[in-house]
Amino acid sequence: MVEEVLDAEERASLKTRIKTLMKEQDAVLVAHYYTSADLQDLAEETGGCVSDSLEMARFGHAHPARTLTVAGVKFMGETAKILNPEKRVLMPDLGAECSLDLACPADEFTAFCDAHPDRLSVVYANTSAEVKARADWVVTSGIAVKIVKYLHQQGHKLLWAPDRHLGEYVRRVSGADMILWQGSCVVHEAFKAEALKSLHAAHPAAAVLVHPESPESVIALADIVGSTTQLIEAVRTLPNPEFIVATDNGIFHKMHAAAPGKTLIEAPTAGEGATCVSCAHCPWMAMNGLRKLAAVLESAAVGKRSANEIHVEESVGQRARRSIQKMLDFAAAEKAGRIQLGD
Template structure:
């Protein structure tokens, strides 16, 4: 029997004010031209998350970079010959890029761009939780620090979490899960695994309101509801598609519906419009009973990224990601397990069954 150790209480995260970069066309083009010159001089490539600004996403693609989810950003950077990786996103994404690319310089527009899930799971508290339950395999979401990844047995993304948890469950393992309680609950419900859940949550996804979503769906009966599994159970229950950022973009591209109600960060709309320009996209509501804001569908830490800050870091240096080698090496092992599992499952070497 595991030693008595309470599941950590739900942490309170103070999020910064929302401050989005606003540029006129002239300044935008001047900044982009300067960035392109500096990137060539420094042998740099830009990888941007779906939740960053349209300006950064466009610049990444214009310069041969990548716009994707956090893991693919790191994998793209690993395959690209550039010596410098510019990561436009939040800090754990920069750390993941460095974990997989230790030989490269990894910089970010703003190292203060944190993540509520990462902040909600301090490494010392997570380590104590794991130590109290040595009989359980620890599985952490990618939205965690390098130190937490180093302590974990497995790292997963939202797109592969259920498959890996199901595999471990079928092998007879009991699990610890961190940090997102909503994603963990979703995975637990669809796999039946024995999981102890950390109590973190994403400030964006937790804000979506089920009752207001029901009303919006009534007003748009032909719309498909797309939900990221970091959302509350009541919101997930209303979804036509539950999936990762990449899977939700693919749903907009392939489903025949003329409209989509999207329950994830609205930064993803830029890529969705590009993938399916004729489709109508609606933000899932964050207002309603229990709401703390009118519209919370954008991450304030993601909004810290911008062209002005990118110019500054390329001109002045700094904002480089550094990870102690012992931590980086251990974190790489837990990530590599996921990568190896994904490759084996794709090749048909792992059969999960029903």
């Protein structure tokens, strides 16, 4: 899947039409860091949000708009709906899936939990509403270590799903007793440690930034391991003139905006001639674009049911919201100093 290519005239025309439609439908646009620069720019131009999946949903919850348009992948739209059940949630393309979500079917995850009744289940946000509903906790990459460390200190043994690389990183850092689901992200799985070593040797002044969904051998070479938000902050604050970045290259747009004078280099994946599932850009994120966003808003006039609207069954949403709320409550308590984590 290749992102849409627009000339300046079509881009301007689409943006103008989308802005009009959003006003007519009382809509706001929330976009993930991995979507196209056009969508990220449009979100910010219209008072929307560009962020990670959790902040996208939180923003939508706080915003008064009655319609949320979510540019990202399907689980992000579902999370927005779970936290905002009273709002209409639209996506440019409901076929925009996630390899982690697809690798963890709800029925298989339920069986996994049932086979280990003595363990709490902790799932990454990159999962379906049904999986979130079955889980005890939902986490994002930015808070996973803290929550797992806390649960470990409370004496809990854990199940983790779906990303095995992130799970192994969390287990290593936290010391928790964890059984890991064996899923992986098609983008982060493709980063190559030996090629990264060679690239870093050619750019010795560069800091290596790695998302924890990457393989352990790649994480071992990192100067900073962190979530999308944390990696953007590293580019902004670290003194290095160059950065080798091991995550989806859609994030480069926001990194350039945060630190315009710095050089960003893609970490190596499978080399020249790689297929789209082994390059540094998610093929499902690439399914989003201005043309599809305009089309879904055109078809979703107020009072009409859109084929691109996210629906989550009420009882599933209630159970999933409980698991997500635990994370939100933990984050608030930890920020307020009510939770202290040991070394």
